[in-house]
Amino acid sequence: MEVIAHPDERMLRITPTADPPGLRLKGELDATRHREVIEALSPMAAEGGDVRLDLGGLRFIDLGALRLLTCLVERCGNGVRLVLDNLSPQMENLIQTVSWERLPGLVQGRKETS
Template identity: 35%
Template sequence: MAFADAARRTRPADDRRSRHEAPTAREFRTREGRAGGRRDAPRPERAQPDAVEPAPPRRVAVDLLVLTAELRVVRTYAPHGLRITGVVDPGARRHLCAALDSIAEVDDDVLLDLSGLEFLDLGGLRLIAGFARDRADRRHVELAGLLPHLRHVISLIGWDDTPGLRLGVAGAH
């Protein structure tokens, strides 16, 4: 309060701020002014729902087949196939094999989206090539988003001629 008195003495009487500050200060000094202020007003109670409403149905169903610390495999339906993200190393090969088995009976071409793949070892590549070879009599397996160095390895080994295997659009890595 002493500071406010000192400030009033140093300001000229016709100062614009003092004309506006004085009524505001009086308003908030009174109990009614504090209770009527926006911050101090009690909040209206929110109505609580009686039951939780279900979420609206999604347009696209996500079928998560594999989720480990380093590998995620999601089944896709348009087109049929898998979206493989992460790392396929010796520890993850069994998961990749199980995911490939889940789409083995599809009677259409299969697309393996490898655009999110960070690493694929030779054993994982051998699984994919074997999967394509086993389906060659029915349909193709297309590798989309293939990393350029993996495309190069497939060509060096000669697996780009594997029956049933098509190398699709390369990834941007």
């Protein structure tokens, strides 16, 4: 049986967070949404320091989006760290498989307990 997600569930929603400063991503992050994510993240990353990404609401993320995040960190280079909160077990496995957890500036953050 195939389950097809409702169109609203596939859309990516990007919500700024204040405490801590960052973004909450919900929905699906694929190649059609890379530009939106980079436009939302770039100003925060340009300031340096930690930028938190709450990824707990993502149902899907493509490999290109993970690469996009690592490239942003490398490009900024001003002490910016992307702290990835609420990673799903699948995303943790993907990051470990491609060894991106070793890159400076890409950090596994906290997990909310519900």
